[in-house]
Amino acid sequence: MSFVLSEIITHVGAERALSQYHGSLRRAAAAIPNADGFGAGLLTCADELLGELEHGFERDVATPLMSAKIPAQRRVFTVRNLGARAETGMVGLVSNHFTLNPQATAPTVLVIEVSAHVGRTGAKEDSRFGSVDRFGLDSPCCGALDAMLGHTKEGPSGLDWLDQLRMAFGPVRLRVLREMDPAVRLLATAIVHAVLQAEAVVTEFFQTPPPTPTHLIVVSNVAINQAWAPSVLSTSAHHLRCDSDGPTVVEGFSLRSTPEALHIRREGSAVRVEAGELMETTTAQRRRVRAPKETPRAGAQPQPGAQPQLGAPEMTTESGPPPLPHDESLGEAPSHDGPSRDAPPPELSLPASITSKIAETPAMLRARRQLEDVSHNAVLQRTYARPILQALLQGLSVVSPEVGIAQMLVHGVGGVAQANKLQRILEQGPDSPAARQTLHQMEAELQQLNHEEALQVLKILTAETR
Numbered sequence: 001m002s003f004v005l006s007e008i009i010t011h012v013g014a015e016r017a018l019s020q021y022h023g024s025l026r027r028a029a030a031a032i033p034n035a036d037g038f039g040a041g042l043l044t045c046a047d048e049l050l051g052e053l054e055h056g057f058e059r060d061v062a063t064p065l066m067s068a069k070i071p072a073q074r075r076v077f078t079v080r081n082l083g084a085r086a087e088t089g090m091v092g093l094v095s096n097h098f099t100l101n102p103q104a105t106a107p108t109v110l111v112i113e114v115s116a117h118v119g120r121t122g123a124k125e126d127s128r129f130g131s132v133d134r135f136g137l138d139s140p141c142c143g144a145l146d147a148m149l150g151h152t153k154e155g156p157s158g159l160d161w162l163d164q165l166r167m168a169f170g171p172v173r174l175r176v177l178r179e180m181d182p183a184v185r186l187l188a189t190a191i192v193h194a195v196l197q198a199e200a201v202v203t204e205f206f207q208t209p210p211p212t213p214t215h216l217i218v219v220s221n222v223a224i225n226q227a228w229a230p231s232v233l234s235t236s237a238h239h240l241r242c243d244s245d246g247p248t249v250v251e252g253f254s255l256r257s258t259p260e261a262l263h264i265r266r267e268g269s270a271v272r273v274e275a276g277e278l279m280e281t282t283t284a285q286r287r288r289v290r291a292p293k294e295t296p297r298a299g300a301q302p303q304p305g306a307q308p309q310l311g312a313p314e315m316t317t318e319s320g321p322p323p324l325p326h327d328e329s330l331g332e333a334p335s336h337d338g339p340s341r342d343a344p345p346p347e348l349s350l351p352a353s354i355t356s357k358i359a360e361t362p363a364m365l366r367a368r369r370q371l372e373d374v375s376h377n378a379v380l381q382r383t384y385a386r387p388i389l390q391a392l393l394q395g396l397s398v399v400s401p402e403v404g405i406a407q408m409l410v411h412g413v414g415g416v417a418q419a420n421k422l423q424r425i426l427e428q429g430p431d432s433p434a435a436r437q438t439l440h441q442m443e444a445e446l447q448q449l450n451h452e453e454a455l456q457v458l459k460i461l462t463a464e465t466r
Helices: 006-010 018-030 048-066 090-098 143-150 160-178 185-207 352-358 362-373 378-399 401-411 416-427 433-446 451-461
Strands: 015-017 037-045 077-081 108-121 131-134 137-140 214-225 231-243 246-254 262-267 270-275
Touching (some): 006 018, 015 018, 018 048, 037 048, 037 090, 077 090, 090 185, 185 214, 185 231, 185 246, 185 362, 185 378, 246 362, 362 451, 378 451
Parallel strands (some): 108 214
Antiparallel strands (some): 231 246, 262 270
C-alpha cells in the first residue's frame, strides 16, 4: 500500500501559497500506482472571490492528471453553493463521470477538494479575519458563515442553506464561536466548517462506495481572500480506498471540529493552527509512529518568545459517557437531579429477531471492520469515528432502522430519559416511519459530539450483543 499524503499531512494547520498547496495535492494523487484514470471534484462557496482557487485547482491539479484522456474544460466536477455545503451524491457522481472503464481491475483515483473561505484585511503582521474590501466597502467574508453566526433566533430561519449550516455546526459549537476574539472568529468558523464538510464527503464514501476499485483523496482547506497573493490554510487530508472488501482508511489527519480545541497563532505574516492534543503522523497501515510533538494547551503558560494564542476559550472536559444533545422530539430532557450519566440502562425486553439481526446487518459489519482498521492509532480513531458512525446510522435508517434503535436501547445510548420513547417506537414495527425518522434525528444529534465522544458511541453501537 502506498502512503501518499505525507507532504499534505505535514502542512495541515499551516498557511501556504495556493500554488504550493495544489502542487502537493497533484503529487499525492500521481503517486498512487497503477491508476486506470483520474477524476476531480471541487466543493466551494458561490462567492466570486473563489475564482482564483477554482482556476488554480483546474490548472495545477486536474489538468496535469487528466489531460491525456479528458477534454479541456471538462476536468472538474464543481459544486458551488452558499457556504460550501456538501451535497449527498457528489462522490457517486464524480465516480460515475470519471470512471472511464467500469470493467477495469486497476483503480480510478478521485481527488475532491473542499474549500471554505475567509477574508483578511490589514497589514500582514497585524491582520484581522472576517472581511474583505469590496469596491471600497468593508464586506463580511464568508458572508454565509457570518450570517449563520449572526442568526441567534431559535427555530427555522426560512432559508434552507442557513438552517443546514446551523444544523451542521450545532448550538454548542456556535455558542463557543460567538464568544471568540472577533479578529479570528470567522477564521475559526471556516476551519470547523471545512473539517465538517470534508467529513460529510468521507461519510458518503463509507456509506455508498463506488462499485469499481477506487482511491479517494479528500482534502479540505480555508481559502484566505486578501489584497495580496492568495493563500490557503490546510485543515484536513484523507486517503480512502474501496475494493471487493469495501471502503477502508489508508491514511489521514484532520484539525478538530471542536472550536475550543483550536490554537490559532501567528508565524510572521502567516497563521498556524494546531489541535489541542498531541500531534502524530497517522497512517492506518503503519505500526510504528514517530514520537508526537507536544503543542501548548489553552490556559498553559507561554514559552519565552512564543507568539500569543488567539481566540480560543479554555477547553474543559467532563468524565463519563457522552449524553446525546437534547432534541425535544425525543422526549423530555433529563433533570439535573435525575439519574446519573453513569447509571445503567433500564432493563429492556427486545425481540430475539431484532437482537439476532444486529450482528448480521451489513452496515454494522462494515462499521466494525472500519473501526478495526483504525483501532491501532488513537488519532485515526478520533479522525474517522464520526464519519464511520454517521455512515452506520445512514445505512441502518435505509435498511433496518429497528436494528439501530435496538442497539441504542441495549446499550443505553442517549440516557435513560430517551429509553421509553425509543421502546415505544421500536414496538410499532421494524419498518415504521417513526423508526426511520428517529434514527435520522439521532444521526443529526450525534454529529454534534466531539471526536472522542463519537468514538465512545461508535464503540458502544458496534459492540457484539450478548
